[in-house]
Amino acid sequence: MEKENQIFGIRAIIEAINANKEIDKVFIQKDAESDLMKDLMKAMKRNNVNFSYVPVEKLNRLTPNNHQGAVATIAPISFVSLETLVEGALEAALESGKKPLFLILDQLSDARNFGAIIRTAECTGVNGIIIQKQGSAPVNGDTVKTSAGAVFNVPICKVDHIKDAIFYLQGSGVKTVAATEKTESHIYDLNLNEPVAIIMGSEDRGVNPSVLKIVDEKAKLPMFGTIESLNVSVACGAFLYEAVRQRM
Template identity: 30%
Template sequence: MENKDLIYIYGVNPVKEALKVPHAVKEILISKSRLLPLREIIETAEKCLIPVRIVDEKRIQKIVQGVHQGVLAKVIPKDKLDLTDALKIPSQKREPPFFLILDLIEDPQNFGAILRVAEAVGVHAVIYQQRRSVGIVPSVWKSSAGAVWHVNLVEINNIKYAIREFKERDITIIGAEADGGKTLWEASLNSPIAIVIGSEGSGIRQTVRELCDEIVKIPMKGKINSLNVSTATSVLLFEVMRQRSLSV
C-alpha cells in the first residue's frame, strides 16, 4: 500500500463502491438532512464498524466542491501499479493484452467517465502521465461513479516510455484521431493492443503519434466532425470488446 494521507471522496455511488473494498473507508460524514435516502450507506458502514458522523450539510460543503449528495467519505488512496506489474495482467487472465493510454487528459469529468468505460469493457490497465494530467482527484472519483476502485491504474512520468515497453512486447499501439487512415471498424482489434487517446483540445501529441503503429478514426455522418473525448473513447473501447467477443 502506498503511504499517503487519506483523501475525501463524495457522492452516493463512489462511497458505495468504496465500502466494497476491505479497509478502504475510514470515516463517513452524512448530512443530517438526508438520513433517509442514505440509510443503506449508514447501515453498511455500521456493519463494517466504520465510524459515521451525522453533520450539518454546510460541513460537507466546506470540504468538497461538487454534487456530494449529502455523503462524504475519508478513504485510503487508490493503489497504483507499476508498469511491470500491469504487463503481467493479460497472461494472468489468459487474455490478449488490452491497455488504454491517456495522453494528457485534463478534465476530471472526462477522466472519470473514461475510467468508468475502461472498467466496463475489461481494460487491463489505464496508463496516464503524472504531470499535466488531471490525475485521481475527488471529482474523478465522483464522475467515475466509483469505477476508480476497480480499474488498474499506472501513473508514469512519461507515457512514451510505456509505449516503447509495449512495442518491445509486440503490443500494437493504436492512436485515435479524426484524420486516421482507416475507421476503427476496418482495424483488427483482436491482437494485443494499447489504445492511445489524446487530450481534449489538442489530441495526441505529435511525438506520441509518431510512436503509434496505426491511427484510426470514428466514422461520422453528421455535420459535427468530432466527439467529446470520453464519448469517443467509449465507442473505441466497446468496438474492441465487440470484435473480441466474436473471436471467442
C-alpha cells in the same frame, strides 16, 4: 475536493512527498516566492509530482486554513508500476486466453472525463490505464464520483513519459493504436482481437504529434454531422466497444 484528501502548507507537503505519499497534484499560488517554496519546487521536480500554478483565490476556496500558498491532493488509490501492470496482464492472458487491452490517456486534463473513461474501461474489461505524471487529470473526488467507483477496480499507472510506455508495450508484443482524425483508417478497419493499447488524446489538441509518429496504427471514427469531434470519453467508449465486439 474532499478535505480528508488534501494537505495544506508548504512544509507539510514537502514531508508528504519525502514520505512517498501518493500525491496526485499540488496547487501552487502564482508569484509565491520564499526559500521554503523553492524547497517544495525542488522536492516536486525531484519526485516528478504533478503541479500547477493557480490564483490565491482558488487556494482559498480549497481550504479555509493557512495554506501558505500550496495545497496538495492525495490520490484515493495506489498506482501500479508499468512493469507490474503489463507483466500481470500478459500472465493473466496466458491463463485465461483473453487478450490484454490497455488504455493510454495522453494528457487528458478533465477529472470528469477521466472518471467517465475509467467507468467505461471497467465495463469493457480494460486491464489497466496508463497516464503521464505531468499534465494529466487528477484522481480526485470528481474522478471517483464520475467513475461510479470503478477507479477502485481498474489498475492505473503513472509514467514520466507516454512515449516510453508505448515503447515498452510494443517491446512486450502489444500493438498501439492512436485515436486521431489525422488518418484515413477507421477503427472498424483495424484488428483489435490481439494484445492492444488504445491511445486517447487531450480534450483540446488530441494525441501529441510526437506520439502519433511512434504508434503502430492510427484510427478515427466516422463522422456524419457538422460538428467535427466527439467528447473524448464518448470517443473512447466507441473505440473500446469495437474492441469488445471483435473479441466476442
